[in-house]
Amino acid sequence: MASLPEGDIPPTDGLLPEQAREGAAAKDFGVYIHVPFCTVRCGYCDFNTYTPGELPEVSPEDYPERVFQELDFAAGVLDASGVPKREVQTVFIGGGTPTLLAPSRLGQMLRRVDTLWGMSPRAEVTVEANPDTLDAQRLVELAAQGVTRVSVGVQSFVPHVLSTLDRTHNPGSVPDVIRAASDAGLQVSLDLIYGTPGESSADWQESLDRALELEPDHISAYSLIVEPGTALARRIRRGELEAIDEDTQASFYEQADETFRDAGYEWYEVSNWSHTSEGLSRHNLSYWLGSDWWGIGPGAHSHIGGVRWWNVKHPRAYADRVKAGHSPALGREVLDEHTRWVEMVMLGLRTRQGLAIDSLTDHYPPAGAILHEALDAGWLQPEAFTAGRVELSLKGRLLADGLSARLTGG
Known part of the structure; x- marks a missing residue:
């Protein structure tokens, strides 16, 4: 699993510095809840997840109690730190596979959030799910508990691609799941992955076409990153599989964007497309726009007013800390003005x-010349540039990270 960043040792009481209060009242506030359980570990996955057999001392049945304890702790810290109380605009329950927990238990988490802060009447409440953990009854129950959106990890509709990724669901069952979610009144987001070893352009097109046939509100398409230490990385290192090169990955991205655009989906972030403005993920957009959120659970990250921290990764260590009434945070950074500006550029450009x-130019004058170079190279939209705004073209989206580094002096 990916290692956590280095940072300062946070106080056990979790109290936040004065900076966390500045401008807080004008920012949206969200909550992320991490559920670290999966029935099996996918070969490409580098997330902080565990199968039940790996955690005999931490059960899915007991885990919600730990969530309640950190939620209560969070509310106390924000109040004691003088951060103004705000209604929660978005909740995202991710993992792992949150739908391994009963809908009623997820609903209890949401009610605790509402009790502590109040939920906005138009709050977006998203639950991630694997297709094989959903059926019509469970989807109805999720909606009854206050969930408004399901993010379904389809990844591919092609059996040999799913096999390489160690995904266990039957792609033929996905249409029934998506129809049932819509019938339950839930918005639907589909997650796809491209660039799996052995995946062809025709395979990727099949996944794109079959996803669009289901008319989801939202689609995410992520390039497969082969993370060190994963089973997939070991198979590639042994020569069992051949990683797809960057040029092919880029062509797959262009293929996806053209297919989505032809179907009426517009990009709103480099890896995300929605059918309407109501279809975009408000929770994820809050990350890119620098809003505030508290991350609950092992390995979860939080951000309040330029103060960023991350929890211990192992669920047992996490449980021990929250049961003792201590902060589960392992490290913390208090971002200075320049670092906050750099992050604003890196995220906002996407x-x-x-x-x-x-x-950009007020903070870093050389950015003006760099932007004109990018415009001449076809990386920026000319109409937006004329209007005083930087918006990436399709070509520019493929080069977003490099351009943001140049624009911030990196």
């Missing part, structure tokens, strides 16, 4: 709304 040119 969104469709982009950045104001003045916000």
Whole structure:
């Protein structure tokens, strides 16, 4: 699993510095809840997840109690730190596979959030799920518990691609799941992965076409990253599989964007497309726009007013800390003004709304020449540039990270 970043040792009481209060009232506040359980570990996965056999001392049945304890702790810390109380605009329950827990238990988590902070009447509440953990009854129960959106990890509709990824669901069952979710009144997001070893352009097109046939509200398409230490990385190192090169990955991205655009989906972040403005993921957008959120659970990250921290990764260590009433945070960073600006550029550049040119050149004057070079190279949308805004073109989206590094002096 990916290692956590280095940082300062946070106080056991979790109290936040004065910086966390500045401008908080004007920012949206969200909650992320991590559920670290999966029935099997996918060969490509580098997330902080565990099968029940790996955690005999931490059970899915007991885990919600730990969530309640950190939620209560979070509310106390924010209040004691003088951070103004705000209604929760978005909740995202991710993992892992949150739908391994009963809908009633997920509902209890949501009610605790509502009790502590209040949920906005138009709050977006998303639950991640694998297709084989959903059926019509469970989807109805999720909606009854206050869930408004399911994010379904389909990854591919092609059996040999799913096999390489160690995904266990039957792609033929996905249409029934998506129809049942819509019938339950839930918004639907589909997650796809491209660039799996052995995946052809025709395979990828089949996944794109079959996903669009289901008319989801939202689609995410992520390039497969072969993370060190995963089973997939070991298979590639042994020569059993051949990783797909960057040029092919880029062509797959262009193929996806063209297919989505032809079907009426518009990109709003480099890896995300929605059918309407109501279909975009407000929770994920809050990350890219620098809003505040508290991350609950082992390995979860939080951000309040330029203060960022991350919890211990192992569920047993996490449980021990929250049961003792201590902060589960392992490390913390208090970001200075320049670092916050760099992150604003890196994240904002990835969104469709982009950045104001003045916000770049005022802070880093060489950015003006760099932007004109990018415009001449076809990386930026000319109409937006004329209007004083930086918006990436299709070509620019493929080069977003490199461009943001140049624009911030990296």
